[in-house]
Amino acid sequence: MARIINIFKQINFKQLRFSKQRCHLCNWTLQIKLCDDEMGIRCTRCGASAVSQSLAQVFKKSTQSDHPLKVYELSSTGPFVKYLLASHHHVTLSELIDDVPLGEYVNGVICQDVQNLTYKDETFDVCTSSEVFEHVENDTRGFREIYRVLKPAGKLIFTVPIALNSTTIERTRLINGQREQILPAEYHSDKLKGVGKVFCYRNYGFDILQRLQSVGFSYTTIVIPDKNELFGLGRPVIYAEK
Numbered sequence: 706m707a708r709i710i711n712i713f714k715q716i717n718f719k720q721l722r723f724s725k726q727r728c729h730l731c732n733w734t735l736q737i738k739l740c741d742d743e744m745g746i747r748c749t750r751c752g753a754s755a756v757s758q759s760l761a762q763v764f765k766k767s768t769q770s771d772h773p774l775k776v777y778e779l780s781s782t783g784p785f786v787k788y789l790l791a792s793h794h795h796v797t798l799s800e801l802i803d804d805v806p807l808g809e810y811v812n813g814v815i816c817q818d819v820q821n822l823t824y825k826d827e828t829f830d831v832c833t834s835s836e837v838f839e840h841v842e843n844d845t846r847g848f849r850e851i852y853r854v855l856k857p858a859g860k861l862i863f864t865v866p867i868a869l870n871s872t873t874i875e876r877t878r879l880i881n882g883q884r885e886q887i888l889p890a891e892y893h894s895d896k897l898k899g900v901g902k903v904f905c906y907r908n909y910g911f912d913i914l915q916r917l918q919s920v921g922f923s924y925t926t927i928v929i930p931d932k933n934e935l936f937g938l939g940r941p942v943i944y945a946e947k
């Protein structure tokens with residue numbers, strides 16, 4: 706019911722459109738644009754947004770393999786998680802859960818902090834995430850941890866809000882061990898934690914690739930979405946290979 710109410714809240718009747726393009730997650734061929742926003746684009750069957758579909762499109766193209774892949778996704782809910790669980794046998798899901806020790810399970814989901822993962826080196830073939838790293842205090846440390854737990858030639862495929870015509874803008878800084886705002890505090894919404902509950906440390910720009918290269922990734926690129934798909938509102942996807 707809450708999902709239906711949320712959908713109604715998003716509708717802008719002047720911008721409402723339908724399309725018969727295929728969903729990149731569930732292959733259903735009816736998409737709706739509730740409003741001119743990437744989160745207002747939804748598959749009418751699985752509910753995947755333009756962000757999830759852009760991520761799934763790049764994931765599918767770059768993970769074709771004859772052997773089963775070990776996939777690590779930095780969340781535990783939503784259409785992309787359902788797609789991963791339906792299409793891969795070895796999927797690890799995690800969340801950063803308040804007041805739970807790292808490595809412990811709550812309702813079947815393991816608690817992990819991407820800056821300090823409990824996994825051994827070279828555990829996974831692919832790591833995915835959606836809208837996570839802008840909320841990670843030390844994102845370079847997070848990228849380094851992902852690099853460590855990926856197997857040789859492993860892939861990190863993810864989305865963050867990104868401005869391709871700008872460099873990254875840090876919204877906070879550390880002074881004598883104290884974190885202070887440079888720009889007004891910004892909060893984003895999260896499926897588990899709620900609306901406006903997750904602190905945003907930065908607004909990424911194209912130099913995100915340099916951060917990935919600095920921890921060792923040998924090939925990095927930003928995959929630009931096709932303007933003819935997803936009502937022209939697809940999301941750039943960051944791709945990095947160990």
Ligand SMILES: [Zn+2]
Nearest residue numbers: 728731748751
């Ligand atoms: Zn779908």
